[in-house]
Amino acid sequence: MEIVDLDKWDYVSNRVKHILKFEFDNYSEKFIKRRFEVRLRILGIKSYMEYLDYINNNPDEASKLLKEMTIHVTNFYRDSTVFDLLRKELLPRLINQAYLEARPIKIWSAGCSTGEETITVAILLDQACRNYGRWIRHTILGTDRDKQSVISAISKRFFPEQFKEMPKELIDKYFDQHDDYYEFKGIRNENIRFEVGDILSAKTPNNLDLILCRNTVIYFDNSAKSKLYEKFFEILKHNGFLILGKTESLIGPARDKFESYNLHEKVFHKN
Numbered sequence: 543m544e545i546v547d548l549d550k551w552d553y554v555s556n557r558v559k560h561i562l563k564f565e566f567d568n569y570s571e572k573f574i575k576r577r578f579e580v581r582l583r584i585l586g587i588k589s590y591m592e593y594l595d596y597i598n599n600n601p602d603e604a605s606k607l608l609k610e611m612t613i614h615v616t617n618f619y620r621d622s623t624v625f626d627l628l629r630k631e632l633l634p635r636l637i638n639q640a641y642l643e644a645r646p647i648k649i650w651s652a653g654c655s656t657g658e659e660t661i662t663v664a665i666l667l668d669q670a671c672r673n674y675g676r677w678i679r680h681t682i683l684g685t686d687r688d689k690q691s692v693i694s695a696i697s698k699r700f701f702p703e704q705f706k707e708m709p710k711e712l713i714d715k716y717f718d719q720h721d722d723y724y725e726f727k728g729i730r731n732e733n734i735r736f737e738v739g740d741i742l743s744a745k746t747p748n749n750l751d752l753i754l755c756r757n758t759v760i761y762f763d764n765s766a767k768s769k770l771y772e773k774f775f776e777i778l779k780h781n782g783f784l785i786l787g788k789t790e791s792l793i794g795p796a797r798d799k800f801e802s803y804n805l806h807e808k809v810f811h812k813n
């Protein structure tokens with residue numbers, strides 16, 4: 543699609559930022575423009591100025607654009623091999639450490655979308671505790687900047703297609719199956735919370751054993767990523783782990799601070 547007033551981009555994007563109350567400065571311009579273009583195409587609008595006019599006069603459009611900017615694709619056990627590693631190696635280590643130090647395990651799923659990643663970790667923690675033969679207290683926090691996704695996560699109801707990578711025995715054990723959805727039954731002494739929050743600006747949890755930040759920062763610019771990874775290093779406990787998405791890499795000073803635990807699975811260790 544040819545946009546007729548490319549030179550108006552800065553003006554329009556600043557106005558839209560104000561309307562959306564979303565500081566997308568940390569996202570790459572190319573990505574943001576592409577998201578705008580999707581909306582322009584759907585609406586048959588050919589210029590940014592005309593779109594600004596439209597968004598000013600149609601209150602629903604702001605949430606549609608915002609949704610377009612935050613892509614929520616996720617599923618249980620997504621990229622299964624990293625969850626196998628979590629189950630076999632990382633969680634047993636973290637459980638043992640927490641047990642010896644007589645304290646709970648703290649986990650943060652940053653950019654949790656509709657909750658599948660967070661609940662996968664909770665299930666694997668439950669499994670790992672059973673294998674360990676002791677129950678360890680836990681706090682598992684899932685956060686996302688998209689309110690609708692968080693509301694959906696809190697409902698703990700999921701569509702069948704979200705389970706394609708999840709081992710069947712785990713589905714049978716942890717979910718009640720209804721006609722067209724599955725409902726999470728929970729785990730022992732469950733302490734899972736979902737909250738709305740922007741990982742770049744909201745208050746972060748601290749003293750964490752494990753952070754999963756997968757497929758969430760791909761559209762951030764390098765400076766935002768670099769600051770975020772340094773923040774992750776600070777808020778992890780000694781011996782804690784950071785897991786990134788399959789296509790992501792550590793950048794900035796955090797690269798030298800973290801030890802690469804398993805580069806293929808994008809697992810980093812605070813040693």
Ligand SMILES: C[S@@+](CC[C@H](N)C(=O)[O-])C[C@H]1O[C@@H](n2cnc3c(N)ncnc32)[C@H](O)[C@@H]1O
Pocket residue numbers: 612613614615616617620652653654655656659685686687688691739740741742755756757758787
């Ligand atoms: C593709 S989903 C990833 C979900 C899950 N981590 C996974 O890998 O399956 C990316 C999520 O990141 C969220 N997100 C994007 N930017 C964010 C930000 N600045 N703060 C919090 N969440 C953000 C989006 O709303 C979206 O739900």
